Amino acid sequence: MGMLAAVAPGSTLAVVFLALCLALVLAFEFSNGFHDTANAVATVIYTHSLKPVAAVVWSGIMNFLGVLLGGIAVAYALVELIPPDVLSPPDGGIAAGMLAAIFVSALGWNLATWLMGIPNSSSHALIGALVGIAVEDTLRHGRALGQGVDWHEVWSVLLSLLVSPVLGFGLAMAAFWLLKRFIHDEHLYEPPKGEEPPVWWMRAVLIGTCTAVSFAHGTNDGQKSIGLIMLTIIGLFPMTYALNVDMTGAQLRAIAGDMGEAAALIGRYGDDRRQLGVAAARAIEARFGAAPSGSAIPATERPALRNDMNLVLTELKRAGEAARIGEADEERAHEIHETLMGTAQYVPLWVRVLSALCLGAGTMIGYKRIVTTLGEKLGKQHLAPAQGAAAEVVAAGLIGGAGFSGFPVSTTHVVTGGIAGTMVASGAGAEPGMLRQIGVAWILTLPATVALSAGLFYLLS
Numbered sequence: 001m002g003m004l005a006a007v008a009p010g011s012t013l014a015v016v017f018l019a020l021c022l023a024l025v026l027a028f029e030f031s032n033g034f035h036d037t038a039n040a041v042a043t044v045i046y047t048h049s050l051k052p053v054a055a056v057v058w059s060g061i062m063n064f065l066g067v068l069l070g071g072i073a074v075a076y077a078l079v080e081l082i083p084p085d086v087l088s089p090p091d092g093g094i095a096a097g098m099l100a101a102i103f104v105s106a107l108g109w110n111l112a113t114w115l116m117g118i119p120n121s122s123s124h125a126l127i128g129a130l131v132g133i134a135v136e137d138t139l140r141h142g143r144a145l146g147q148g149v150d151w152h153e154v155w156s157v158l159l160s161l162l163v164s165p166v167l168g169f170g171l172a173m174a175a176f177w178l179l180k181r182f183i184h185d186e187h188l189y190e191p192p193k194g195e196e197p198p199v200w201w202m203r204a205v206l207i208g209t210c211t212a213v214s215f216a217h218g219t220n221d222g223q224k225s226i227g228l229i230m231l232t233i234i235g236l237f238p239m240t241y242a243l244n245v246d247m248t249g250a251q252l253r254a255i256a257g258d259m260g261e262a263a264a265l266i267g268r269y270g271d272d273r274r275q276l277g278v279a280a281a282r283a284i285e286a287r288f289g290a291a292p293s294g295s296a297i298p299a300t301e302r303p304a305l306r307n308d309m310n311l312v313l314t315e316l317k318r319a320g321e322a323a324r325i326g327e328a329d330e331e332r333a334h335e336i337h338e339t340l341m342g343t344a345q346y347v348p349l350w351v352r353v354l355s356a357l358c359l360g361a362g363t364m365i366g367y368k369r370i371v372t373t374l375g376e377k378l379g380k381q382h383l384a385p386a387q388g389a390a391a392e393v394v395a396a397g398l399i400g401g402a403g404f405s406g407f408p409v410s411t412t413h414v415v416t417g418g419i420a421g422t423m424v425a426s427g428a429g430a431e432p433g434m435l436r437q438i439g440v441a442w443i444l445t446l447p448a449t450v451a452l453s454a455g456l457f458y459l460l461s
Helices: 012-046 052-069 073-079 096-115 122-140 151-182 200-236 249-269 274-290 299-320 327-344 349-363 368-377 385-405 411-426 432-460
Strands: none
Touching (some): 012 052, 012 096, 012 122, 012 200, 012 349, 012 411, 052 349, 073 122, 073 200, 096 122, 096 200, 096 432, 122 151, 122 200, 122 411, 151 385, 151 411, 200 349, 249 274, 249 299, 249 327, 299 327, 385 411
8 A cells, every 4th residue: 555655756657546546536527417417407307498318418518618617716725625745745755645535535425325316515525535635644643633634724615515505595495485476377386297398488597597507517516626637637747737837937036025924924823834834935935036937947846846835825824814813914924825826726728628528428427316306306396497497596696606706615505405495485395304315415424525535545645
């Protein structure tokens, strides 16, 4: 098992691990597609607004476009959950054990819940796997969990996952009540009979919301696979991908100019690794200040510089969250962190395309289990057109807004909460047994993936 920590970056064995890890992350994104596509297509399929094949193909295309056109804030919000010495080991090793542990844990949980037909959150599973890496690394180095795990970031991410289904439930319930108050076509509030689609304008709304949710899913969940692919290529080929070689001399000098302040802030407010952070800031100041461009930095120096950047980013976050820090210093620590993060955050076009292809392809396959749960088993009656419209309008707004603001919400939780809200608002009521299964999966996902990921990382590293 120890061989994973001793593989030389760029070696033949590293290429093999790269291929394996890429296969795992692409399989995860593929499973994300077929697990979550039901959230977008269940409403148009169960209201007969679109045929199943047309619905999933259209949803796949929109997911593809969402990944290509979305931001990358979510991708790097997740990456920051991992300790810097694991992201880019300073001894020159590769992060294969970390990568394999993350992908196997998140993918395994995704597949297990899909087989049982339970609408589980891929985001939740992935975050648990990332936290498991941080927990194992902290324990291995004898550090306190409060220092080694960025609990502020963990709670921030989990809060968005917790709030999103509650918002979905409440807002969809309100949207359904508004529809019922102002639109009095009884057929919109009854399960469809036969194969007849709803009235033309409601059909247009349902197709439009399916389109919007699919696109929003791509902008949010697609970023997660982008972050995982970047973890893979940086971890296995740091000399090529550790730094953004397109950085200009002006950008490098701006960063170098901030590093003196960064070192001072870290020295005053950092955690038990503050001295490492100060040394890293000084190293970046010296190297970036002397480089005419990113491409001019020798490939052999890039892994160490990436590790320095990760250390400074982590310590600046810790400094900004310190209880004793003043308001002005806190604001400055945040500003420098954001400037440095803006340089560290980059994604080659081929990574976007690869992620988009996998999510789009996965969207077109394996959707039936979760669609059946959402359309038939979540409520005590089959889904009605007005319920589908209310749930999807709310989901599109919440998921789309989160994707561009950097909050990794769960598409599954938002849509499931929304449909449940409309079932309650309609008087039909939600099915307690299915809600209980979804709730148990929600509660178990985090501890299960944390334990699985931490255990695998221990064995593989």
